[in-house]
Amino acid sequence: MAKETALDQRPTPPVGERDATSPAAGLLDVRDLAVDYRIRGGVVHAVRAASVRVAPGEMVALVGESGSGKSTTAHAVLGLLAPTARVVGGRVDLAGEDLTRLGAERMRRLRGRTVALIPQDPGSSLNPVVRVGDQVAEALVVHGLADRRRARAAAPDILAEAGIADPGLRARQFPHELSGGLRQRVLIAIALAARPRLIVADEPTSALDVVVARQILDHLQTLTLDAGIGVLLVTHDLAVAAQRCARIVVMAAGEVVEDAAAAEVIAAPKHPATQALVAATASRHPFRRPAAVPRPRTPPGAGAQSAAHVRIERLVKEYRLPRAADGDGVVRAVDDVSFDIARGQTFALVGASGSGKSTLARMLLRFTTPTSGRLLLDGRDITAVRGGELRRLRRRMQLVHQSPFASLNPRFTVEQIIGDPLAAFGLGTRRERRARAAELVDLVALPADTLSRRPAELSGGQRQRVAIARALALHPGLVVCDEPVSALDATVQAQILDLLVGLQEELGVSYLFISHDLTVVRRIAHRVGVLRQGRLVEDGPAEQVLTAPRHPYTQELVAAAHTEHRTA
Amino acid sequence: MSRAGAGRLVRFLLRRPGLVGSVLVVAAAVLAAFWPGLFTSRDPLRGEPAENFSPPSTRHWFGTDELGRDLFSRVVHGAALSLKGTLIAVAVAFVVGGVLGLIAGYAGRRVDGVLMRAVDVLLSIPALFLSLAVVTALGYGTVRVAIAVGVASVAGFARVARAETLRVRHADFVEAARGSGGRWYRVLVRHVLPNAAGPVVVLAALDFGAAVLAVSALSFLGYGAAPPAPEWGTLISSGRDYLSNAWWLSTLPGLTVAVLVLSANRIGRAFNGERATER
């Protein structure tokens, strides 16, 4: 049935209107699209001139930073613009019809049937109170392709097609019972259910870890391209785009600034925005450019061990589960972990979410108490330090949180935030603290007028600089950075990492750097430890762990990061 | 900053004529509570029997009652009693509930458990019945009724204060403050309290209208000030006997209460949502 309708509806390209050099007759042809958002007291031109073409069986990447207008463009293709949005120019031709002129009901009939969406966030894109199978079946029911009973019976097959094992069971489950990867596959199943001709995939894997993301993209590629379905892959990640798509369309500030073959975009980016994206990707790239900053590596040997700034010995943290239904009711979040951090160097702790890396950091900082094991700072046991002694210990180690949006008191000015540690210890007069805050703001390369601002007035990158300045206020010897760049855009990530490296060289601080992202780690680490389910499965010099990993899990991580960036 | 802030405030208000009206209504009620003479020169307690049951007119805006007393004057003078009751009720709930919630949220799991079970218990008794139990024990009168109403909303305040304290307490910036060596009370006062107080203050604003209603319901039932005193609930209640021949006696005081509560709620909502999104 699907084939029939595909034949019926196949458009004949209007002669003369099409660019002769265009690849194949278009399935989707967005031309000079302009979209405005009405906001209180004005209009935002979210998209000003966007032109994108997708042919059947082609996967085209639409790349840009957040706010570049790529998502708005994608939503226009689905006719799902927000109520405040208005198409003010251009057209969106899909299978021969101009979507900008379609009525709501006509557009609805196209959605799911002709153009389908794979949304960004598998966590919230499925209705939590409806069984998975019914959500898949709905895609058939709403288009009258099957009645409710037949659609429900067909759901497992559609799920199986999307690569889900045991589809009969999955169909009866609720979304929260599935893993993120499985949910994303369910969303793919929903998108494919009514055999659409174009799929808009809006950052389909950005919420998943690299290994799962790769499998899902592989699968999506086979399913769509073989069946002649066109795919518009919307992503902020140039590396993913380059690897998956022959053609890349780059958007910046509401305009398409570049539209060329993937290799061309990567090798010779023309527009500054593209160059910035390429640079950011390259700097995150672990295998192209070795160390961007020269730094001494600790030779593994006896000398290094005695100079350990921090020593972690057989550290264990157990959590008791309340009324646990299974097992003995105890979870080992951190399981017998030992390593050293050498003075003035960076030890990076890598692992997936839930691997115990944050728990470990919080134990080192003594926010939580270990179940067993020892923590030594400068050779002194700090495992059981309490009260005033613990407070004095805080001067020697500081934390930079993951989210600069949550870690700064929203009511304080930057000057108060940076001066807070000094005030807490009663260090210096008010004037001296003010001077120190100014000095620190300068150190993290923020303009002096930042001092009087509040966090809400700063960008994410600026806020993280403030958090770093606060961490340095007390001249600590050790700074724990808990995913300090994962909440930031790629270009900003690179800047913050550079700042951290520069500060280490200037001040000689040691870092415990926690991350799930190998490419980030590569830029900053001297030594790398890999944490999996609470256990340290591998640790060693960064170069060795990242290029010649010994443990299978590390190999898998490295391989995943490698393919992710292979074409970049 | 202040000029820009003032400009923003003016623009904020201009877009919301209903809010401006609400502020004016509440301001008028407060003025009436303190200086009833601004609104009326008539004695609320002395009537002219010859003029009893006069319908609203330019001479008696709200008409007169069975003893010929001017109803408008009684409503204006009633503001003092009724608003005093309301303020006491909200203050009791705010202070007791706020402190309980702050302690529960900050003191640790065991104290939290005990306090929150107590709050659950208070919440399991519908508010008016809890107030009535307190009234039975304490006796009649505006202040006692106000305390009874306040006791019934302690639990709600404690919950919000606790939830906010917990939320803020676990915020990264509070951990950062602890990590910067702040002593617990410094962290509590400088970081937790200012960021947790907002929703509790908002709740107080939102609770104001409900407290007006609860206080006047209890005085309607006859537990408030003794008869000649013109409390709003009592006014409505005594008009009940003359519904068929003097509609204004219940209607107009009730309308006054309704308009005041509507205005208070409108202001509470403005505190709650709109300023927050403007920020």
Place this chain on the structure above:
Amino acid sequence: MTGRMGTDTGLTRGYVLRRLAQAVGVLWAAQLATFLILNLLPGDPVSTMAAGGLQTGQVSPDRLAQLRAQYGFDRPLLVQYGDYLGHAVRGEFGDSVASGRPVSSIIAAALPSTLGLTATAMALAVLVGGGLALAATYTDRRWLRQLLLSLPAAGISLPTFWTGLMLVQLLSFRIRLFPAFGNHGLRGLVLPALTLAVPAAALIAQVLARSLLSELDEPYVTTARAKGARRRRVHLRHALRNAAIPALTVVGLLVGQTLSGAVVVETVFSRDGLGRVTSAAVAAQDIPVVQGVVVVVASVFVLVSLAVDLLYPLLDRRIVLGAQARFA
């Protein structure tokens, strides 16, 4: 993360039992709290009772002592409480000071009428409030939406007793559609139920509309629309099912508020019921009756809350599991 997942309901026997035990505990504590409020607060219950309930003027010390002994107030508080609890478990709350009749039979006679009124009012409130919220969030017309969304704010601000009097004035005295006072079958139920339903409906409408609007912004709504689902389907089958959960909580809480409102409304309409029993008992400082009423009302409220809690996991399967997976 297996085993339990495939089962058809999120309810497990353990969960139900735990919630039942919790409800009993809360009830016991509520009863204790009432006992403490009534017996520990300043004021000697016997002298207040004697002054309020029996006769005015001076009561002789002998008579007071006699009353104390009669009601057992001369014993230590703990003994009194033990005795009281022992009887309360069997549904006995002692005798009324004012009338001398057993409290349990006074309450038993008054309860059905009040529960009937409350139930009718709640049903009305769910229908009207739910309908208002759906209409307000469904309509495309901005002005209509604004109008519908502004109604609840007004509904919440009206004093119940005043709404009742206004309805009586209009529909009983002017139009003579419904009886003004007393218990007169179904026709007599209309005005009181309507009066009680106004604030409840307003609150339901407010909460449901707010949660509908926020659910409509959720990504899963986009997924449903991208499938090609019609607006009505997205609204009713996707958004409403999720938005119903907070609304259900409010319905549970409103039962308490509506029972409270019944006290006032029964007074307004001179209906016999628990409300009038209560207000008479408070006026007479008839402590056994007040105590009994509060415990019974709290029981009704706690039972309703329990029912609501047991409904959640049927509506949203994450709820029971969520409680267990919290620390995993």
